[in-house]
Amino acid sequence: MALGVTKKEKIDGLAESAGVSLAASAWKRLRRSPVFLIGATIIGIFVALSLLSPWLAPHNPSEPMLIEQVVKARNEIPPPQPGHPLGGDLQGRDFLSRLLVGSQQTLIVGVGATLIGLAGGLILGTLAGALGGWVDSVVMRIVDVMLSLPSLLLAFSIAAMFAKPSQFTVILAVSIVQIPVFARLLRGSMLAQRHSDHVLAATALGVKKNAIVFRHMLPNSLSPVIVQSTLVLATAIIEAAALSFLGLGNPDDRIPEWGQMLGDVQNVFDTHPHLAAWPAVCIIIVALGFTLMGETLREALDPKNRR
Amino acid sequence: MALLEVRDLTVVFQRKGEEPFRAVDGVSFDVEPGQTVGLVGESGCGKSVTSLAIMGLLPKRGAKITGTVSYDGTDLLKLSDREMRDRRGRDLGMVFQDPLSSLNPVVPIGLQVTEVLERHRGMPRKEAMIEAKDLLDKVGIPDPNRRLKEYPHQLSGGMRQRALIAIALACRPKLLIADEPTTALDVTIQAQILSLMKELVQDLGTALVMITHDLGVVAGLCDEVNVLYGGKVVEKAMRHKLFAEPRHPYTHGLLASIPRLDAAPGEKLTPIRGSVADNIPWTSACAFAPRCPNALDVCRAETPAEVEKLGRLLRCHNPVVPGTPAAEEVPV
Numbered sequence: 001m002a003l004g005v006t007k008k009e010k011i012d013g014l015a016e017s018a019g020v021s022l023a024a025s026a027w028k029r030l031r032r033s034p035v036f037l038i039g040a041t042i043i044g045i046f047v048a049l050s051l052l053s054p055w056l057a058p059h060n061p062s063e064p065m066l067i068e069q070v071v072k073a074r075n076e077i078p079p080p081q082p083g084h085p086l087g088g089d090l091q092g093r094d095f096l097s098r099l100l101v102g103s104q105q106t107l108i109v110g111v112g113a114t115l116i117g118l119a120g121g122l123i124l125g126t127l128a129g130a131l132g133g134w135v136d137s138v139v140m141r142i143v144d145v146m147l148s149l150p151s152l153l154l155a156f157s158i159a160a161m162f163a164k165p166s167q168f169t170v171i172l173a174v175s176i177v178q179i180p181v182f183a184r185l186l187r188g189s190m191l192a193q194r195h196s197d198h199v200l201a202a203t204a205l206g207v208k209k210n211a212i213v214f215r216h217m218l219p220n221s222l223s224p225v226i227v228q229s230t231l232v233l234a235t236a237i238i239e240a241a242a243l244s245f246l247g248l249g250n251p252d253d254r255i256p257e258w259g260q261m262l263g264d265v266q267n268v269f270d271t272h273p274h275l276a277a278w279p280a281v282c283i284i285i286v287a288l289g290f291t292l293m294g295e296t297l298r299e300a301l302d303p304k305n306r307r
Numbered sequence: 308m309a310l311l312e313v314r315d316l317t318v319v320f321q322r323k324g325e326e327p328f329r330a331v332d333g334v335s336f337d338v339e340p341g342q343t344v345g346l347v348g349e350s351g352c353g354k355s356v357t358s359l360a361i362m363g364l365l366p367k368r369g370a371k372i373t374g375t376v377s378y379d380g381t382d383l384l385k386l387s388d389r390e391m392r393d394r395r396g397r398d399l400g401m402v403f404q405d406p407l408s409s410l411n412p413v414v415p416i417g418l419q420v421t422e423v424l425e426r427h428r429g430m431p432r433k434e435a436m437i438e439a440k441d442l443l444d445k446v447g448i449p450d451p452n453r454r455l456k457e458y459p460h461q462l463s464g465g466m467r468q469r470a471l472i473a474i475a476l477a478c479r480p481k482l483l484i485a486d487e488p489t490t491a492l493d494v495t496i497q498a499q500i501l502s503l504m505k506e507l508v509q510d511l512g513t514a515l516v517m518i519t520h521d522l523g524v525v526a527g528l529c530d531e532v533n534v535l536y537g538g539k540v541v542e543k544a545m546r547h548k549l550f551a552e553p554r555h556p557y558t559h560g561l562l563a564s565i566p567r568l569d570a571a572p573g574e575k576l577t578p579i580r581g582s583v584a585d586n587i588p589w590t591s592a593c594a595f596a597p598r599c600p601n602a603l604d605v606c607r608a609e610t611p612a613e614v615e616k617l618g619r620l621l622r623c624h625n626p627v628v629p630g631t632p633a634a635e636e637v638p639v
Contacts, residue, residue: 197405197409200409201410202422203364203395205400205422206393206395206423206426207423208392211422211426219413220413
């Protein structure tokens with residue numbers, strides 16, 4: 001009797017999985033994956049923090065409220081004290097507030113660079129994948145050239161080309177580096193779509209070329225690109241931090257940014273390691289969160305892993 | 308005049324540095340309005356390539372197409388890409404083998420039906436939706452209003468194929484090409500789909516080119532049958548004649564190899580020996596000779612000519628004598 005019940009349940013389960021969409025079945029598996037939950041929690045906290053930081057931060061991050069302590073003792077960094085649990089930075093600004101508000105810049109740069117890179121990659125990838133022939137060859141050779149340069153080096157070179165560095169130039173430099181990754185990925189899955197049965201079927205119905213590309217090929221090619229974008233978010237955050245660290249970021253240090261905070265304290269690192277450790281740990285954790293989520297998302301959406 | 312006249316259709320695939328491959332080699336057949344014509348043969352005999360060539364769906368590069376395919380008097384092979392695109396879906400419809408992969412997985416069924424109506428009949432979306440509902444109803448999909456909003460993966464295999472037929476027939480084409488439309492379905496659904504196609508073809512007066520390897524499908528549906536082997540038509544006759552009296556050893560072998568329910572238990576099946584890989588080129592021999600139980604010396608030395616006699620077209624040096632039982636018994 002008990003055996004009969006389990007068998008019936010099994011059959012019901014099978015029937016269910018047969019009619020479930022890719023997204024739904026992926027979600028079902030993601031919900032049970034501890035790795036995904038960790039990644040999602042990190043990102044959830046990070047996004048909440050960056051949105052709420054103006055209210056959460058105990059002080060104004062750009063106000064040098066501990067400046068007397070810095071001036072009194074030369075080259076002194078205000079230590080942790082009541083009201084300022086992490087102390088102050090070189091300019092006597094509250095370190096905790098700067099750390100909290102710094103998440104905003106990181107989010108803006110990360111998301112901005114990923115979106116621009118995604119847009120560029122979509123355009124190039126669609127062109128190459130949809131038109132094929134010489135357009136494909138030209139686009140892919142450009143992509144190959146971009147990929148042959150180390151991405152960080154390319155980002156430095158682009159950022160250094162601008163006479164006046166700003167937040168926007170950082171975003172631009174980081175996003176241009178991401179374009180070839182997206183372009184190549186999209187082109188690959190577009191090519192696979194091009195030879196798929198449903199595209200042939202649509203062609204056999206006389207559907208126009210535009211509609212075939214945008215209604216039939218593109219929407220079916222997007223899922224690897226979406227997964228890639230979460231992974232690229234992590235890279236973008238690290239690269240933006242690296243640019244700021246090297247002084248190619250926003251020179252206006254009133255708005256805190258983790259990479260820049262890291263760069264500012266280079267000279268006092270041996271005496272006050274906590275100033276470098278905090279922003280570094282923040283960058284690592286956030287990048288880790290996006291990577292964990294991206295990897296599990298990729299596994300969940302891979303049809304080969306579907307039960 | 309026939310609705311579709313295929314004359315001497317030849318498709319040669321040529322890749323750089325490789326021997327050209329003649330997938331279709333001088334195929335000719337006619338389809339009268341409202342008639343159902345079958346193209347039968349095993350995998351690799353050129354049936355699907357023939358259908359893709361008629362629809363103009365073969366890649367421009369690498370495939371050389373010669374001969375004529377005249378539809379209502381115009382040679383489809385001479386039309387520009389744009390003109391051909393306007394005709395596909397409107398004058399010629401096509402149903403493919405695998406109903407799941409032939410539907411766009413991310414677009415609801417309804418939009419996939421209205422897409423053709425908007426494209427070829429210029430209907431506004433709302434009007435097209437009403438028409439789409441009627442179409443789904445006509446092909447026997449229950450609760451069409453709900454199904455219009457569903458995605459392909461939510462439909463059963465049979466329903467998907469019904470939806471594809473609805474899409475192919477949405478603009479009332481005069482000719483429908485069905486490329487193994489029942490292969491991916493289970494047997495009970497096959498029968499339903501075939502009777503649906505038969506019914507629709509009769510109701511709408513659509514001519515049908517049925518491409519299949521399944522002689523059962525041919526027996527139930529086709530008026531005239533072309534048997535293809537190695538890219539050439541080896542035997543062509545009206546259905547009854549072909550089934551009652553197969554003359555080409557290949558046709559005879561195909562019919563003899565069908566398992567019969569009334570056979571004695573333990574009776575061996577009668578396959579055709581060898582495989583398509585054993586083919587020799589048609590240039591100076593009969594391609595079927597290496598597998599043919601009737602093969603003579605002349606079969607390996609001379610290409611058999613096409614002979615038309617008593618309403619039957621035959622390409623064979625040594626045809627089967629009417630009344631011969633299954634050629635040989637091979638343990639399976």
